[in-house]
Amino acid sequence: MHDWLNEHGDFLYRFALARLRDPHLAEDVVQETFLAAIKSPDFAGQSAPRTWLTGILKHKIIDVMRKNVREIAASDLMSDEDASMDEFFDETGHWAEKPLAWDMPENALEQKQFLGILQSCMEKLPAKLAQLFLMRDVHETDNEEICKELNISTTNAWVMLYRARMGLRKCLEINWLGA
Amino acid sequence: MLDCKQSSQLISQSLDRSLTLRERFALQLHLIICEYCKRFSQQVQTLRVAIRTMVDSVEKNNSIEMPSTTKKRIAHSIERQVIEANRTQP
Numbered sequence: 001m002h003d004w005l006n007e008h009g010d011f012l013y014r015f016a017l018a019r020l021r022d023p024h025l026a027e028d029v030v031q032e033t034f035l036a037a038i039k040s041p042d043f044a045g046q047s048a049p050r051t052w053l054t055g056i057l058k059h060k061i062i063d064v065m066r067k068n069v070r071e072i073a074a075s076d077l078m079s080d081e082d083a084s085m086d087e088f089f090d091e092t093g094h095w096a097e098k099p100l101a102w103d104m105p106e107n108a109l110e111q112k113q114f115l116g117i118l119q120s121c122m123e124k125l126p127a128k129l130a131q132l133f134l135m136r137d138v139h140e141t142d143n144e145e146i147c148k149e150l151n152i153s154t155t156n157a158w159v160m161l162y163r164a165r166m167g168l169r170k171c172l173e174i175n176w177l178g179a
Numbered sequence: 180m181l182d183c184k185q186s187s188q189l190i191s192q193s194l195d196r197s198l199t200l201r202e203r204f205a206l207q208l209h210l211i212i213c214e215y216c217k218r219f220s221q222q223v224q225t226l227r228v229a230i231r232t233m234v235d236s237v238e239k240n241n242s243i244e245m246p247s248t249t250k251k252r253i254a255h256s257i258e259r260q261v262i263e264a265n266r267t268q269p
Contacts, residue, residue, distance in 0.1 A: 005254060013245035018237035027249045034253055038260055093182025099218040104225050104232075115233050118226075136195065137230045143195050154196070162191040169222045 005034060008050050012057050019061050019134060021122070029060040036060070065135055069128045069152070088166055100173055114176060121171035125164060132157070133164035181209045183216055190220045194227065 012033060016026035033056045037043055046052045090096050105111050122130045135146055136157075147154050181189070186209045189202055198206065210217050237243065 002254060002257070005250060005257070009250055009253070010241075010244045013249075014238050014240065014243050017243065018234040023246075027245065030245065031249075031253045031256060034257055035260055038257055039264075088187075089182075089184040093184040095183050095215050098215045099222060101218050101221075102225070103221065104229050111232075115229060115236065118229050118233060134230065134234070137227045138234050158188075158192050158195055161195055162188055165191050165223045165226060166187070168226055169219070172222075172226075 004037075004049055004053070008053055011050065012053060015054060016057060016061055019138065020064060021130075021134075025064055029057060029064060032060050033057045062135075065131050066151075069132050088170070099169070100177055102173070102177055114172075117172060117175045118168070121168050121175065124171060125167050129160055129164045129167070132160050133168070136161055181205050183209075183213060186210070186213065186216045187219050190216065191223060194223060 009030065012030045013026055016029050017023060020026050020029070033053055036056050037053055040056075042052070088096055105114050122133075125133070132146070136143065143154065143157060147157050152160075186206060189198060189206045192198065193206070210220065
C-alpha cells in the first residue's frame with residue numbers, strides 16, 4: 001500500500017485538486033481513498049491499481065460535492081430566480097449589457113492567461129455553484145446522475161447551471177476583455 | 180417570440196438536456212435575428228471547453244505534488260489501519 005501511495009498519490013491528488021479546487025479537501029479525499037482501499041476485500045487482487053483507486057476517489061469527490069451543493073439547494077437556490085437575473089436583462093427581456101464577441105485564445109500564452117482569469121472567476125462564484133458547474137461541464141457526470149446524487153430537481157439544476165454560466169461569462173468579459 | 184432572457188435560458192439548457200422541437204425552432208428563429216444571443220451561445224460553449232482545459236491542466240501538471248507532510252500523514256493512518264485490522268483478527 002505504501003508503494004501505491006508513492007506511485008499514485010500525486011496523480012490522485014492532482015485529480016482531486018482539479019475538481020475540488022481546494023488543497024485541503026483534495027488531501028482529505030485522497031486519504032479517505034487509501035483507507036477505503038485498504039479495507040476493501042478487492043484490495044489484494046488489483047492488477048490496475050490506479051484505475052481502481054481513481055474509481056474510489058471519484059465517489060469520494062462526489063460525496064464532498066454532494067454535501068456542499070446540498071447546503072445551497074435549501075438556501076440561495078430557492079431565492080427568487082428572476083430577481084437575481086435582473087442585472088443581466090432590462091424589463092423588456094433584452095440584454096442590459098450586450099454580450100461581446102470573444103473566444104478562447106489559441107495562442108498558448110494567452111490561453112494560460114485566459115484560464116487564469118477563468119479560475120479567479122470561478123472563485124468569485126458561490127462555491128457550490130462553481131462545483132455544480134464543474135461536475136456538469138467536466139464530462140464525467142451527466143445531468144440526471146447529478147440530480148440524483150444531489151437530490152435536487154432537474155429544473156433546479158438548470159437554473160443553477162444557467163446562473164453559473166451567466167456569472168462566469170460576465171466576469172470573463174470584464175476581466176479578460178476589459179484588461 | 181422569445182426575448183433574449185428566455186433565449187439565453189434555452190441556450191444554457193441546451194447544454195444540459197435536449198430541447199423540444201418547438202423550443203429548438205423558437206430558439207433558432209431568435210438566433211437568426213439576434214447577434215447578442217448568438218454570441219452568448221458561443222460563449223457558453225467556449226466556457227465548457229475552457230473548463231475542461233483548466234481541469235486537464237491541473238490533472239496533467241506533474242509539478243503539482245501532494246505535500247510531503249500529507250503523504251506522511253496518510254502513510255501513518257494506513258499503518259494504524261493495518262495494525263488495528265491485525266488486532267481484531269484472531
